[in-house]
Each structure stands twice: as C-alpha cells, then as structure tokens.
Amino acid sequence: MTDNFYMLTWNWLADSPLLAAATEVTTKSDGEEGTFVLAGVLLSLVIIYFASKLGGELCARINLPPVLGELVGGVLVGVSAFRLLVFPESGSLAEDSLIINLLQSTAGMPTEVASSVFASQSEVISLLSELGVIILLFEIGLESDLKELIRVGPIAAVVAVVGVVAPFVAGTLGLIYIFGTPVVPAIFAGAALTATSIGITAKVLAELGELGSEEGQIIIGAAVLDDILGIVVLAVVASLVKTGEIQISNIIYLVISAAVFLIGSILLGRLVSPLLVGLVNEMKTRGQVLLTGLVFAFVLSYIATAIHLEGILGAFAAGLILAETEKRKELEEQVVPLADFFVPIFFVCVGAQTDLSVLNPAVPSNREGLIIATFLIVVAILGKVITGFTVFGNPNLNKLAIGVGMIPRGEVGLVFAGVGSASGALSEATEAAIIVMVISTTFVAPPLLRLVFKETETATEAVDKVQE
Amino acid sequence: MTDNFYMLTWNWLADSPLLAAATEVTTKSDGEEGTFVLAGVLLSLVIIYFASKLGGELCARINLPPVLGELVGGVLVGVSAFRLLVFPESGSLAEDSLIINLLQSTAGMPTEVASSVFASQSEVISLLSELGVIILLFEIGLESDLKELIRVGPIAAVVAVVGVVAPFVAGTLGLIYIFGTPVVPAIFAGAALTATSIGITAKVLAELGELGSEEGQIIIGAAVLDDILGIVVLAVVASLVKTGEIQISNIIYLVISAAVFLIGSILLGRLVSPLLVGLVNEMKTRGQVLLTGLVFAFVLSYIATAIHLEGILGAFAAGLILAETEKRKELEEQVVPLADFFVPIFFVCVGAQTDLSVLNPAVPSNREGLIIATFLIVVAILGKVITGFTVFGNPNLNKLAIGVGMIPRGEVGLVFAGVGSASGALSEATEAAIIVMVISTTFVAPPLLRLVFKETETATEAVDKVQE
Numbered sequence: 030m031t032d033n034f035y036m037l038t039w040n041w042l043a044d045s046p047l048l049a050a051a052t053e054v055t056t057k058s059d060g061e062e063g064t065f066v067l068a069g070v071l072l073s074l075v076i077i078y079f080a081s082k083l084g085g086e087l088c089a090r091i092n093l094p095p096v097l098g099e100l101v102g103g104v105l106v107g108v109s110a111f112r113l114l115v116f117p118e119s120g121s122l123a124e125d126s127l128i129i130n131l132l133q134s135t136a137g138m139p140t141e142v143a144s145s146v147f148a149s150q151s152e153v154i155s156l157l158s159e160l161g162v163i164i165l166l167f168e169i170g171l172e173s174d175l176k177e178l179i180r181v182g183p184i185a186a187v188v189a190v191v192g193v194v195a196p197f198v199a200g201t202l203g204l205i206y207i208f209g210t211p212v213v214p215a216i217f218a219g220a221a222l223t224a225t226s227i228g229i230t231a232k233v234l235a236e237l238g239e240l241g242s243e244e245g246q247i248i249i250g251a252a253v254l255d256d257i258l259g260i261v262v263l264a265v266v267a268s269l270v271k272t273g274e275i276q277i278s279n280i281i282y283l284v285i286s287a288a289v290f291l292i293g294s295i296l297l298g299r300l301v302s303p304l305l306v307g308l309v310n311e312m313k314t315r316g317q318v319l320l321t322g323l324v325f326a327f328v329l330s331y332i333a334t335a336i337h338l339e340g341i342l343g344a345f346a347a348g349l350i351l352a353e354t355e356k357r358k359e360l361e362e363q364v365v366p367l368a369d370f371f372v373p374i375f376f377v378c379v380g381a382q383t384d385l386s387v388l389n390p391a392v393p394s395n396r397e398g399l400i401i402a403t404f405l406i407v408v409a410i411l412g413k414v415i416t417g418f419t420v421f422g423n424p425n426l427n428k429l430a431i432g433v434g435m436i437p438r439g440e441v442g443l444v445f446a447g448v449g450s451a452s453g454a455l456s457e458a459t460e461a462a463i464i465v466m467v468i469s470t471t472f473v474a475p476p477l478l479r480l481v482f483k484e485t486e487t488a489t490e491a492v493d494k495v496q497e
Numbered sequence: 498m499t500d501n502f503y504m505l506t507w508n509w510l511a512d513s514p515l516l517a518a519a520t521e522v523t524t525k526s527d528g529e530e531g532t533f534v535l536a537g538v539l540l541s542l543v544i545i546y547f548a549s550k551l552g553g554e555l556c557a558r559i560n561l562p563p564v565l566g567e568l569v570g571g572v573l574v575g576v577s578a579f580r581l582l583v584f585p586e587s588g589s590l591a592e593d594s595l596i597i598n599l600l601q602s603t604a605g606m607p608t609e610v611a612s613s614v615f616a617s618q619s620e621v622i623s624l625l626s627e628l629g630v631i632i633l634l635f636e637i638g639l640e641s642d643l644k645e646l647i648r649v650g651p652i653a654a655v656v657a658v659v660g661v662v663a664p665f666v667a668g669t670l671g672l673i674y675i676f677g678t679p680v681v682p683a684i685f686a687g688a689a690l691t692a693t694s695i696g697i698t699a700k701v702l703a704e705l706g707e708l709g710s711e712e713g714q715i716i717i718g719a720a721v722l723d724d725i726l727g728i729v730v731l732a733v734v735a736s737l738v739k740t741g742e743i744q745i746s747n748i749i750y751l752v753i754s755a756a757v758f759l760i761g762s763i764l765l766g767r768l769v770s771p772l773l774v775g776l777v778n779e780m781k782t783r784g785q786v787l788l789t790g791l792v793f794a795f796v797l798s799y800i801a802t803a804i805h806l807e808g809i810l811g812a813f814a815a816g817l818i819l820a821e822t823e824k825r826k827e828l829e830e831q832v833v834p835l836a837d838f839f840v841p842i843f844f845v846c847v848g849a850q851t852d853l854s855v856l857n858p859a860v861p862s863n864r865e866g867l868i869i870a871t872f873l874i875v876v877a878i879l880g881k882v883i884t885g886f887t888v889f890g891n892p893n894l895n896k897l898a899i900g901v902g903m904i905p906r907g908e909v910g911l912v913f914a915g916v917g918s919a920s921g922a923l924s925e926a927t928e929a930a931i932i933v934m935v936i937s938t939t940f941v942a943p944p945l946l947r948l949v950f951k952e953t954e955t956a957t958e959a960v961d962k963v964q965e
Binding site: 063064066068070072074075078079082085086089090095135136137149152153155156159160164281312313314315316317321322323324327328329330333335340345363364365366367368369370373434463 | 523531532534535536538539542546547549550553554556557563566603604605617620623624627628631637653679764780781782783784785787788789791795798799802808831832833834835837841944955
C-alpha cells in the first residue's frame with residue numbers, strides 16, 4: 030500500500046462524519062466529538078495511572094508515603110512540567126494540552142473540535158477526581174470506628190478549634206504588624222491557614238496502618254470538624270469582603286446545618302442500615318452489597334452538597350454507619366478495587382493542577398511572595414503542631430503525630446486563594462504566598478507524619494523489649 | 498427559626514458566588530456550576546443503580562436474565578416514562594430532565610445554569626456508560642479462552658458472515674419488492690439488520706454461566722467479528738449514500754486495519770504480558786494488578802479508537818491476552834466490583850435512551866413504520882437464527898442457541914438508524930421501523946437465550962438420567 034493511498038484513505042476517514050459515527054457504534058454520544066472525548070479520557074487515565082504508580086512506587090522504595098508520590102507524579106504530568114494533563118480552570122488552552130496534541134496527531138482529530146473536546150475531557154476527568162475523593166472518604170468511614178470517634182470527639186473538637194484559631198490569629202496579626210499587609214487580605218490569608226486536607230492525611234494514615242489507632246481517630250475526627258469549620262470560616266471571610274460586615278445569621282445557619290446533618294444522618298442511618306442489610310440479603314443479582322452501599326453514600330453526599338456542605342462529609346458519614354453493620358467486611362473488600370480506580374485520579378489531579386512556577390525566585394514578582402510565604406509556612410506548621418499538645422486524657426498518646434496530621438492544607442487551602450483572588454481582595458504576592466504555603470504543607474506532611482509515627486513505634490518497641 | 502429567616506438565609510446562600518465556591522473546597526471545578534454537576538452526577542448514579550437493581554431483581558425472580566431488567570429499568574427512568582434520566586442527544590432539554598428540576602428545587606440551583614449543568618451531567622454519564630461497556634468487554638475477554646476462540650474461529654467466522662449476508666439480502670430485497678421502498682433506504686435498513694450487540698449477548702451468557710461453553714465462545718467470537726463487519730458495512734453504506742458509489746479502498750483499509758489490529762495486538766500482547774506480570778510482581782503499592790491491567794486495556798482501546806475501529810475491541814483483546822497470564826484470577830476478582838459499578842450505567846443508559854413512543858399505534862404516522870417493522874423483526878430473527886445451522890463439526894452443539902445469541906441489535910442497530918436519519922436517506926416510517934426492530938430484538942433475545950440454553954440442559958439431564 031503506498032503512502033499516498035494511505036493518506037487518501039485517512040483523509041476520507043477523517044472527513045467523513047458518517048464514518049466517525051460508525052466508530053461510535055457503542056457510544057451514541059453527540060456526533061464526531063464523542064469518540065475523541067472518550068479517546069482523550071482513556072489517554073488521561075493511562076497517564077494518571079502511570080504517574081501515580083511511578084511516583085508511588087518510587088516513594089515506597091525510599092520509605093515515603095506513596096500518596097506523596099502520587100502528588101509528585103501529578104506535578105510531573107501537570108501544568109508545571111510535561112503538561113500532559115492540564116485543566117481549563119488553571120487558564121490552560123486546548124493547544125497547551127499534550128493529550129489534545131496526541132489526539133490530533135495519532136487519532137486524526139480535526140483542529141476545530143480541539144477546544145470543545147479539551148473542555149469535555151477536562152470536565153469528565155475533574156468529575157472522576159471528585160468521585161475519587163468521595164469514594165476515598167467512604168472507604169475511610171468504613172475503616173473508622175463510630176464508637177471510638179464519639180469517645181475521642183471532645184478531644185478532636187478541641188484539636189480542631191485550636192487548629193483553626195491559632196494559625197488564623199497568628200497569621201493575620203503577623204501579616205498586619207510584621208509585613209504591613211492591609212486588614213482584609215491579612216484576614217483572608219489567615220483564614221487560608223485554618224484548613225486541613227482530610228484526604229491527604231487520611232490516605233497517609235491508612236498507608237501507615239494507623240487509621241484505627243487512637244491518634245488516627247482523633248486526627249480523622251478533627252479533620253472532619255475542620256472541614257466544617259473551614260466552610261464556616263470561608264463564608265464569614267467572604268461576607269466580610271463582600272459587605273464589610275459579618276452576617277451572624279449565616280454563621281448560625283452553617284453551624285446548625287452541619288451539626289444537624291452529621292448527627293441526623295448518623296442517627297437516621299443507624300435506623301435505616303438494618304433495613305438496607307435486610308434488603309441486600311434478599312437480593313440475588315451481582316454487586317448488591319457494593320451498589321446498595323454506594324447508593325446510600327451518594328444519597329448522603331447529595332444531601333450534604335444540596336445544603337451547601339460538602340459531598341465528602343456525606344460519604345464519610347455513610348461509611349461510618351455501614352461500618353457498624355454485618356456487611357462491613359464484604360463492603361470494604363469490594364470498595365478497595367473501586368478506590369484503587371478512582372482515588373489516584375484525585376491525587377494526581379491535585380498534583381497536576383499545582384503550578385510550581387510561583388516558586389521560581391528568578392522572577393522578581395515572586396520574591397515578595399516567597400518571603401511572606403516563609404512566614405505563612407512557619408505559622409501553618411506551628412499553628413497545627415501545637416494542637417496536639419492540647420490533647421487531654423491518655424498521656425501515652427503521640428501528641429506530635431496528632432499535630433502533624435493536621436498540617437496538610439491541600440486543595441482546601443487552594444480554594445481560599447482562588448476565592449480571594451476572584452474577589453480582588455488579595456495582592457498578587459499574597460496570593461502566591463498562600464499557594465506556596467499550601468504546596469509546602471501538603472508535600473511536607475506525608476513524610477513528617479511517617480517520621481513521627483515511626484518514632485512512637487520504635488519507642489514502643491523499645492519499651493516492649495525492656496518489658497520482655 | 499422562622500420561615501422568613503430561613504428563606505433569607507437560603508437566598509443569601511444561593512446568591513453568593515463566594516459561598517458556592519466554598520462548597521467546592523475539594524472540587525476546584527469551574528465556579529459555581531461544578532458543584533451542581535457533581536450533585537447531578539451523584540443523583541444520576543443513584544437513579545441508575547436503583548433502576549438497574551429494581552429491574553434486575555424483578556427479572557431474576559421471574560426467571561429472566563437480570564440484564565433485561567436493567568434495560569427495562571432504564572426505559573422506566575428514561576425518555577419514554579419518568580424522564581429522570583434524559584440526554585440532549587435525543588433532543589431533550591434541561592427542563593425535560595427531572596434531575597435538573599430536582600437540583601433546582603432541592604439544591605437551590607439557579608435557572609440560568611440549568612442547561613449547562615444538564616449538558617455537563619449528560620456528558621459525564623454518557624462517558625461513564627462508555628467506560629462501562631469497555632470494562633464489560635475487558636471482563637468478558639478475561640473470562641474467555643483465547644485457544645478455544647482460535648479453535649472455534651472458523652466456525653465463528655462462518656456464523657458471522659452468514660449473519661451479516663442473510664438478513665442484509667433478505668431485508669433489502671424484501672423492502673424493495675414487497676414494500677416498494679427505494680433502493681438506498683432499503684439498503685440502509687438491510688444494513689441495520691446486520692449488527693449484533695456483543696454487550697447484551699455477552700452479559701446474558703455470563704449470567705447463564707455459558708460464557709465458557711463451546712456455544713458461548715462461538716457466539717462471542719462471531720459477535721466480535723460482527724462488530725468489525727458492522728463497521729465495514731456502515732462505512733460502505735454511508736459512502737454509497739454520500740457519493741453514490743462504493744469505495745473499495747476504504748473497505749480494504751477497514752478490513753486490513755481490523756485484522757492487523759486484532760492479530761497484531763494479540764501477538765504483541767503475548768510478548769508484552771510476561772513483562773507486565775514481572776512489573777506487577779515488583780510493585781509494592783495498592784492496586785498494582787488492577788491498574789496495570791486497566792492501563793493495558795485502555796491503551797489498546799485507545800489504539801482501536803484512533804484507527805477508527807472501536808474501543809471495546811481493544812479492551813476485549815487486552816482481556817484475552819491477560820487471561821493467559823498467572824494474574825488472571827486476581828485480576829478477574831478485582832475487575833468484578835469495577836464492572837458492578839460501571840456496567841449497569843451502560844445498560845440503564847441504553848434503556849433510558851430508547852424512545853418507545855414510536856411503538857404507539859394510535860399515532861397514524863407510526864402505523865406504516867410498525868408494518869415495515871414487523872417484516873424487519875421477522876427477517877432480523879430468522880436471519881440470525883439460521884446462522885446457527887451453518888455450524889459444522891461437533892454435532893452436539895446447541896445450534897439454536899448460537900443463532901439466538903446473535904439476535905440482539907442493541908445500541909449498534911440504533912447507530913444505523915441515527916446515521917441514516919442524519920444523512921436524509923431514510924423516510925420517517927423506515928427509521929421508526931428500524932428503531933422498533935432494534936428494540937424488539939434487543940428485548941426478546943435475553944429471555945429467548947435463557948430458554949434455548951435451558952432446553953439443552955434439560956435434554957442433557959434427561960440423557961444423563963437415561964444413562965444412569
């Protein structure tokens with residue numbers, strides 16, 4: 030076959046809308062583009078899994094938590110490095126995406142559909158990543174112990190509140206008095222210091238096998254409460270920026286709805302769960318345990334989203350409730366492959382969206398930001414580490430580990446930066462500083478957490494040896 | 498709290514773009530809409546699983562294949578009945594979707610974002626459904642036996658070719674001579690009779706435990722070949738409609754690329770798979786078997802899509818290749834929950850997109866279509882059933898079962914109707930007739946298949962009893 034003939038055929042194929050439809054015989058999506066969106070999503074998933082395994086395996090070998098490797102793998106394929114996986118939200122265009130270029134060169138995608146395929150593919154991958162963190166929190170809930178969480182509840186509440194107040198006050202006052210930052214952006218930056226990324230902490234704890242420990246349950250409990258406090262803080266700061274005053278009614282609404290949702294879903298859920306188990310036992314078709322569990326989790330996630338809380342709170346509550354049923358083990362086993370599929374999408378996307386260019390000190394405008402960032406990082410770490418020392422009760426607890434577990438700001442902190450930037454309240458330097466602080470705390474927490482948990486183990490082993 | 502206060506708070510919440518962003522702390526999607534898209538997808542999944550389990554469990558109880566129940570469940574929640582799950586491709590608007598209405602009434606979604614949220618949510622669900630059929634074919638490949646498939650290859654090839662030629666010739670000539678249909682639409686309708694929906698047949702076979710039987714492997718082999726033949730037939734017919742002549746070069750390209758792809762991927766895959774197994778054995782992090790298998794499947798699916806074949810062919814080939822490795826069992830176990838998650842989305846969406854209004858004889862314009870449809874259904878069923886009797890070799894084979902296994906046209910047939918309608922070659926009556934034929938063959942095949950396989954079993958049992 031000559032090249033010419035091949036090209037002719039190829040052009041005919043590429044030009045024919047009818048044949049493009051033929052390649053879609055099983056898809057029935059909207060016209061020609063659907064095939065390319067599917068192809069783009071398949072390529073994205075291949076890249077995501079490759080990045081997550083490359084990073085994860087390397088980290089596992091140098092004794093760092095694999096999830097850190099997934100984040101770094103994400104950075105490598107993302108906007109900061111190879112630009113395979115980029116998103117329109119961070120200002121990238123279709124021609125910036127290597128995946129779109131690959132689709133054009135290997136699958137004959139015409140240029141005119143490039144931007145709409147890019148938008149659709151990014152939309153789908155973002156949504157898979159959101160499902161990833163929902164399924165992660167469902168799994169964490171399944172592995173948690175509701176009774177233990179209630180028992181450590183008061184401790185976790187103190188940890189959460191101190192972990193919000195301390196970095197907020199220190200950060201805001203420091204910016205005002207040391208750096209002369211105006212009040213509103215200082216409050217915004219202070220607020221960004223309050224967040225805790227439950228996803229990253231929970232994943233590291235699970236990897237260390239410490240999720241079930243008392244420290245682990247305190248961290249998870251405090252991180253969940255922090256998530257709610259974070260929503261409240263953001264609402265307060267946002268209303269302050271918008272109207273110049275704080276709306277008490279809104280704070281009350283948020284606090285009450287969060288409390289009603291969490292307590293209500295757990296109480297109602299415990300009534301409903303025996304019915305679900307009974308239903309599952311009656312079912313005869315495949316996947317009955319998994320799908321019933323997921324439907325329960327998705328319903329609670331939907332309710333949480335609908336009342337302006339977060340979907341992951343609902344998924345976590347569903348996991349907690351179902352962990353108390355006889356189906357826990359079966360459900361846990363079936364959720365594992367699903368989590369293996371979805372969760373890396375979340376972590377790699379977080380990494381891929383992290384723009385490391387703000388860290389480049391060669392750019393003059395970055396320098397002011399980097400100096401503020403250094404201050405914010407110190408406050409961010411110390412402000413959370415001290416929370417561990419507020420823990421009362423059991424003196425054998427690893428207090429340092431609890432504080433360290435609250436360090437990562439993750440994607441939660443980035444939203445503060447994004448909202449602040451959109452409201453025009455933040456200077457470029459302050460925004461960059463917040464982003465640098467978020468990146469640093471997110472990437473430093475996993476290895477630190479492993480370190481502080483190792484120390485306990487070594488200490489405990491030493492004590493065990495002495496006692497033997 | 499008074500209603501008024503509640504409404505005030507609610508309005509404040511709904512109006513505040515800042516707070517809407519706050520509810521997205523883990524999502525980072527594009528602005529306010531992202532949260533509603535996530536909420537819409539969660540609701541859609543809840544509805545899909547509810548429909549699939551309701552239909553599946555009912556069918557399992559009246560001794561019909563569960564997958565038929567998933568299709569019927571899809572019809573119930575789809576465009577023909579409750580309109581919970583509708584798609585823009587079938588002409589539905591945002592206000593037709595009950596999910597969008599629910600988002601507006603329960604999650605306070607503003608009307609102005611309704612159509613873009615509807616478009617995004619439909620896009621994501623369509624893509625999940627496409628991933629569903631890819632994962633289904635990967636699973637079917639894993640459960641198939643390459644050696645057995647090669648052994649039954651010649652038989653399957655005859656079944657596939659006869660199953661394409663017989664209904665095509667009978668349908669086209671019948672329409673021309675009995676109904677006086679013009680030549681081009683008659684050829685189009687004849688071509689629509691050639692398809693086989695591998696998804697539905699394979700799922701029913703798996704449910705009956707007949708996937709591994711010789712009949713099962715002949716059906717799967719023939720259905721895969723039919724899928725390729727279907728692409729060729731559609732390309733030929735489309736070029737005939739477009740240019741009035743048949744482009745031999747294109748047919749040659751498609752046939753050669755399909756053959757090169759299938760044979761090449763299996764040969765190369767057998768060389769690569771020991772390396773993959775070696776790699777997996779070196780890995781230390783979670784999900785290594787599943788993700789390596791999926792990456793392999795997605796790469797082959799991408800290649801198949803890029804060369805204008807179908808993604809599912811690549812996934813099937815990947816499954817076949819990995820089934821020959823020592824990881825088969827582990828991989829099969831881990832794919833099951835993933836298939837439980839994704840596959841129902843595909844079947845429920847097929848049902849949801851089926852518009853039963855063409856079956857209403859009260860509408861005068863449907864009547865002509867229904868008469869033509871009756872003819873097409875007879876040809877569709879007989880044209881595939883006779884293929885079983887072309888089977889040579891083993892005289893103990895259930896020849897009727899093989900023919901019946903080829904009956905469902907499923908989504909493949911609908912694409913013919915869609916392409917024909919888009920090209921303007923089909924009259925409304927002919928298009929409706931094709932749709933009715935597709936619906937009937939798709940819904941009648943699962944119970945028929947169960948019936949004919951039961952008969953063999955009873956017969957075999959009777960023979961066994963006599964011999965005892």
